Amino acid sequence: MQTMESRQQANAGSKRRRNSLRGWRENVAGYLFVAPMFIGTSVLVLFPILASVVLSFTNWNIVSGFKKASFVGFANYQSILSDAIFLKSLGNNLLILLAIPVTLTIALTLAVLINRYIYLKDLFKIIYFMPFISSAVAVAIVFRVLFHPTRGPINQILMSLGVENPPGWIADPKFALVSVMLIMIWSGIGFNLIIYLAGLQNIPKELYESAQIDGASSWTQFTRITVPLVSPTTFLLLVAGIISSFKIFDLILVLTNGGPGNATITPVVYLYQKAFLELKTGYASAVSMIIFVIILLITLLQFYGQKKWVNY
DSSP states (O other): OHHHHHHHHHHHHHHHHHHHHHHHHHHHHHHHHHHHHHHHHIIIIIHHHHHHHHHTTBOOOTTTOGGGOOBOTTHHHHHHHTOHHHHHHHHHHHHHTTHHHHHHHHHHHHHHHHHHHOSOHHHHHHHHHHHHHSOHHHHHHHHHHHTOTTTOHHHHHHHHTTOSSOOOGGGSTTTHHHHHHHHHHHHHHHHHHHHHHHHHTTSOHHHHHHHHHTTOOHHHHIIIIIHHHTHHHHHHHHHHHHHHHTTOOHHHHHHTTTOSTTSSOOHHHHHHIIIIISOOHHHHHHHHHHHHHHHHHHHHHHHHHHHHHOOO
16 A cells, blocks of 8 residues: 555656646746747837936937936926927827827728728728828828929819919918828828728627617617727727827928928927937937826826726
8 A cells, every 4th residue: 555655646746747847848938939029128118218217317418428418307307398399299299189089080980881881892991091001201292292382283273173372281380280180180091990890890780680670760870889889999099099199200200390380390209309400318308208198198098088988
């Protein structure tokens, strides 16, 4: 009996050692697979964020090097809060946010029409998605031509229709930001459309059939069935849209370079000007921290508010 028990204990111990060795090997393999992504994220994301936090409390610039950097405390933040150009850029970005609900409304309407009434859906998906995957620089160059105040095709058409004084578009401080928003709406519809089409596929057709039997109109079906059931998709696109609106850079830089008269300047463009043109890296780092906090607060507010209008 003792011999049998000792053998069983030995076998159990051997089995535990094999399982432990197998688990160790699996852990090592897992760490090796994760390591490239972890290293890349640390070097390209985490380290720059931490460096920006530290640099925002200094007067460092790229040319002078770290030796001439000095700690200035909250001086950069105090200067930013009284900086008229930064406040102007922040106001412009808040106005740009108005383009997001417009984009979502148009995209959802088109998605419903394509999903219900249009054949060759894949063709229309490609047509609407093409602006989103196009280069922002190429889009900006094309619209610089289209929005030219005198020789642009848009104003030429307006004048041929009898409009004597068409808008100056990107050359007019009153219409420059509107022009940027129109381009954002045009280029963003495709992505939102594709996501909405995927969301519409998850709505049971029985709901629409029951509504039709009860005599519900198309508008009632849209407002009482479609809109509530795609609200998780709307919430996702709303959060993504707000975050991307604070990152708009290349389009404005090529299209207007923040002008005319800072009419289209945004916090990110202002950050670029301070960091790489005026070489005030510490000041620019403080700007980036303020942008980060604003985006974080808006996102938290959305997550708090989504409980009241998102139906999961």
